[in-house]
Amino acid sequence: MKSLLIKLTHGLSEQDTTEHELQLIGEWLSKNYLTYKDNVYKFHSKYRAGTLGLVQNNTAYLHVIGENVKDLYIDDIGVATEGDLIIAKRLLGKRGTPAATIAEIVGREQTYSIGYIIEKYGHRSFVDLKTEHPVGAELSEEELNSHNLGDLFKIDNFENTVVEFLGNLDDPLVDEKIVLAQFNKHDEFDEEVLKLAKSFPEVDASKYPKRKDLRSLPFSTIDPVTAKDFDDAICWDDANSVLYVAIADVSEYVKPFGPIDDEAIYRSFSIYLPHRSIPMLPRELSETLCSLQPHKDRLSYVFEMHLDRESLEVVHSEVYEAIIHSKRRFNYEEIDLFFEGKLKPKNSDEEEVLDAISKLKPITDALREKRLKIGFDFRSSEIEMQIDEQHNIVSTHEAEETPSHSLIEDCMLLANKEAASRYDRGIFRIHEPPSQAKLQVLYQELASIGIQIEIKDTVKETIEFIQEQARDLNLESEVDTLIIRAQMQARYAPLNYGHFGLGFDRYTHFTSPIRRYSDLIVHRLLKAINAGDTAEGSYVLRNIESLSMAISEKEREASTIEIEFMARKYARWANENIGKEFKAKITATDPELRGDLKDEIIGAKLQLTAHDNFVLFEDVIVRIDKVDIARARIFATIVRRVDV
Incomplete structure (x- = not known):
């Protein structure tokens, strides 16, 4: 329902509506909530759709969805409750706070x-x-x-x-069902979707004479050891300073309006839990035919980027459909061992690939150094969790950013930048600068732990000055976490507003169409532009505003599921350790005292009580007192400070 309201805010083409949507649209047309012009349905200017929030004394504010406008004050909510999806009629000509009356309750924000x-x-x-x-x-x-x-x-x-x-x-096994059910996520695909996914034959290069044949080039993939879906492969031609970034050509198999596409739009993202993934595409595609597996011909969409060695700028690039044949599937650990001189090639293919990677590393190192002069280098930690067959925690550790990760990251960033440079309207990955209000809160928090705040000419310079002091205090990761928390959330948008965190003027997501629907849309748009197909380009862009918002929301859902699942695992572990003492670090003092576990298990969020005053980032010993399994909350008392 929320997705439909967003579409109607921006304008929904009649040919893009489902049968169920048309039924609702017909009802709302008869009530004059909508207009119909040039085969497009859109909310009448008198009406807005949104979510009811801040309910108090029979009044509330309507958080308008689908556009960036002020909340509407509603002075009589009737039978409506917080979280209801509302169509409201604006009260025009009224002075003061923008206001509206409820026209109809059409559902719940959380379906x-x-x-x-x-x-x-x-x-x-x-x-x-x-x-x-x-x-x-x-x-x-x-x-x-x-x-x-x-x-x-x-x-x-x-x-x-x-x-x-x-x-x-x-039952610990129910946690996965809980986090998936609240957003109606599921692993299984309908029979129609699976039948189509299984119907595609293995790649026969002779059937694709128009594709560029790159099978002789030494492509390889570098991914986590547990990965099954290989989105991207790289190849470095050192003699000509050309970087090839080959991406799985999902758009060859997933066509608009088809059953696989419908399901992919609904999912929009793959979800990654500690023990398994819930894929966006059927595994017959995501883990086999689309996946750039080693020693197999695969259809790909390739950015060929010619670099200037001095400036490290892309002086010329092309994007085209190709066929590649990956010579080797590496994991990050193997490439790191190679960089340390501890892994040797086993055959001629590996020798060719590793030789190219060794020559590429100085290039990506230089690209990273150049990038960090305009963008940020944040050191917030990501927790990786291992669970057993009964879904109980076995161990946790901080994910490590290694040279192999950096090499792949900068290759992908380069391709994403090039993709974004090819259109003015489409899907961009944007990250707006932090608001002054959020910065002021950040500065107050940092001042409380003795970090001097000196406002420089730019926000970047101010933050880098803060980071220097954090390094001296050995609080890099903690302070970077606060800085990230103060920033705007990155999102998808139809127009470019730049990417503050990366320091890029233009940026998009091109490199992961197996697991992100945004990237698939970018592929379709670039193909239409290359072919001069204005009809296809118009189709891709037709509902791009509402699609960008919907994908951003799906991304937040996927993130919430991943975070909540781990929170539930932590809660069950804590429930088995009530009364025991552990090391923790204070992560917030206002409005309430909170901390993170920093012991044999790390990363668990704690709600703390104390009989003394404690400061941000202080190391303490806590005792687990109580656990709310239903809400995945852990309550602990600070027993004492950690002796330094």
Whole structure:
């Protein structure tokens, strides 16, 4: 529902509507919420759609979706509740705060939620997992008593119905079902989608005479050791200073309006949990035919970039459809060993590939050095978690950024920049500068730990001055985390606003179409531009505003799922360690005291209580007191400071 409201805010072409959407559109047209002109449906200027928030004393604010405008004040919400999706009528000509009245409640911002059975004061209730408020759907007295306490159910908030029994809260295996169900994510694909994905034959180069044949070039892939979907391959021609970045040509198989495309739009991103992935595309494509596997002919979309060795600028580039044949699949650890002189080639193919990689490394090192003169180098840590077959934590560790990661990163950044340079309207990856309000909060937090704030000519210079002091205090990662928190969230947009964090004037995502729908759209757009196909280009751009917003929202959903799953694992681990003491670091003092576990297990978020005053980033010993498994919250008390 929210996706449809966003589309109607920007204008939805009749030919792009589904049967269900047309039914709703017909109803709303009859109520004059919409206009219909040139085969496009759009909200009438008097109406706005949004989410109800900040409910208090029967008043609320409508957070308008689909456009960047001020919230609308509503002074009588009637039967509406916080989180409802609303079509509202603007009150025009009224002085003061922009206001509106509710025209219709059309759904809930969160289409699905999780309900579970609890017992309070000797009475069983069916409540929301996160709030413990009654859910819209109901279970009869008989149903409540026939199930166990802690039994979990997926709820359709629009229909107010129980959709699915998920399991019991006591079972660690149910955590995955919880985090996926709240956003209606699933691993399985419909039979129609799978049938089509399985129907594509293996690549026969003779069937693609118009593609550039690059099979003789020493391409290789470099990925995590656990990776199964290989989006990108690289090849460095040192003699001619040419970098080839070959990307899986997903658009050859996933056509607009087809069943695979419909499912890919719905998913928009692959989701990565510690033990497995939930792919955007069927595995028959993502892990086989599209994946740039070694020793197999594969269709790819290639950026050929000619570099000037002095300036490190791309002096000429082409993007075209090709066929490649990867000589070797490396993991990051292998390439790092090679850089350390601990891995030798085993055959002529490996010798050719590794020789090219050794000559590429000084180029990417120089590209990185140049990039960091205008962009930022943040050292916030990413936690990797291992779980056992019962989905309990085995171990955690900080992911390490190594030379092999940096080499691949700068190759991909170069290709992404080149892609963004080829159009003025499409999909851009934008990152706007932080607001002054957020910067002021950041400066206050840093001043509290003794970091001097000196406002320089630019935000970049100010932040780099802060980072220098953080290094002296051995708080690089912690301070960088605060700086990142103060920034705007990167998102997708149809027009270019630059990328503040990277320091790039133009940037997009081109290099991962197997796992990101944004990249697939960029491929389609570039192909249309190359072919001079204005009709195809117009199709790709037709609903680009609403598509950009929808993809950005799907990205946040995927991130929330990944973070929440780990939070639930941490909570179960903590529940087995109540009363025990561990090392932790203070990560927030206002509005409440919070910390991160820094012991045998790292990264768990703690809500802390203390009988003394503590400062930001202080190392402490905490005792785990209580765990709320349902909400994945860990409560601990600070026992003492860590002796330095």
